[in-house]
Amino acid sequence: MKLKESLDKKRFVVTSEIQSPVDGGPEALIKSLELVRGRVDGVAVPELDIEGVVGNSITTCHLLNENRFESIYQTTTRDKSRPQLQKDLLMAHDAGVENLLVFTEDYRITGDSLQEMMFFHVDAGKLASVLEHMRQGSTVDGNALPSKADFVLGSGVESAWGKNVPDLEMKELEEMTRIGTGYFLTTPVFDLARFEKFMKQIKTFGIPVIAEVMILRTAGMAQFLNRHFKSGLIPDWMIKKLARAPDRQKASVDIFAETVQGLKDLCQGIHIITIGGEEKLRLYLDAAKLR
DSSP states (O other): OOOHHHTTTTTOEEEEEEOOSSOOHHHHHHHGGGGTTTSSEEEEOOOSSSSOHHHHHHHHHHHHTTTOOOOEEEEEEEOOOOOHHHHHHHHHTTTOOOEEEEESSSSSSOOOOOHHHHHHHHHHHHEEEHHHHHHHHHOOOOOOSSSSSOOOEEEOOOTTTTTTOOHHHHHHHHHHHHTTTTTEEEEEOOHHHHHHHHHHHHHGGOOOOOEEOOOOHHHHHHHHHHTTTTTTTHHHHHHHHHHSSHHHHHHHHHHHHHHHHHHHSSSOOOOOOOSOOOHHHHHHHHHHHHO
């Protein structure tokens, strides 16, 4: 079943992601996903932050499609002109990619400063222009395309605000809804109570929300994220459980399953960040009773 169909039917969707290798082919990554075939509704391939290797990500998307996985091309708009963004999206479309996950700034929409708001509106306007032209079958320069092109569009959103979502972010969400976003993808969720408050704030948009869930394998990994990514992101109880558990693999799986069970009543799906652990993804899906 296509991702769009799953979203339209309000199924609880499950997506994940893989990193496209810089050297060599991605066949090994495809092999690591064989054990979860039919259990994920989409596999995102983030664009590598290395000049000139956009094609690698799109090639990986094409290979996923050929191996009966629903690919999602993940990109950003911050450092791209309209012609460059259009070029990449046309390349993805020609490769058979139907799903697009776009972040309109370096990581997620945040909307907590005037500068970010200005960047957002420039990026959102750029994206809207390119997508609208492609839907009409033309380039941004007015030249005709061989055929019309469209994508299921996903947009990143910061979910850590809880019930105090800034007005600027609400306006940004409204703008992405206007552009045609098919779903919002959140930042990693660890605090279910805070996420529930966030969901109550944005339910007026009527857009499906997919919550990002990061697999925590060790206490050291969790502490690293708190130090270098965002202070307090991982709750203390999770870190202590991982640190004290005689079986860390089981503790990791239990934390994941508990988080997913709580999310099933709050949103329409999850996006799993494995951080290189694709080969063990099925263990986590089993524990969370995900197909």
